[in-house]
Amino acid sequence: MRTLIRFGTFQLDPQAGQLLKNGRVVRLKPQPLRLLQLLLSRPGDLVTRDEIRDVLWGTETFVDFEQGMNTAVRQIR
Secondary structure, eight states: OOOOEEETTEEEETTTTEEEETTEEEOOOHHHHHHHHHHHHSTTSOOOHHHHHHHHHOSSOOOOHHHHHHHHHHHHO
């Protein structure tokens, strides 16, 4: 049985890696989808920038974190 996370007009299916709005699939790239899953998994909790970096890129990847995170946040907004 699949567990859907519902918020507003959206549903997130973590197992399928899909975001739905009013039953229609919303296309998200992998990093914004992982960021959304992280934020939804910890409602009301503070999620640090370090945690976000680790989830999105791991500790072995070197990227412009600020720009990458800002882009991911814009895409889920």
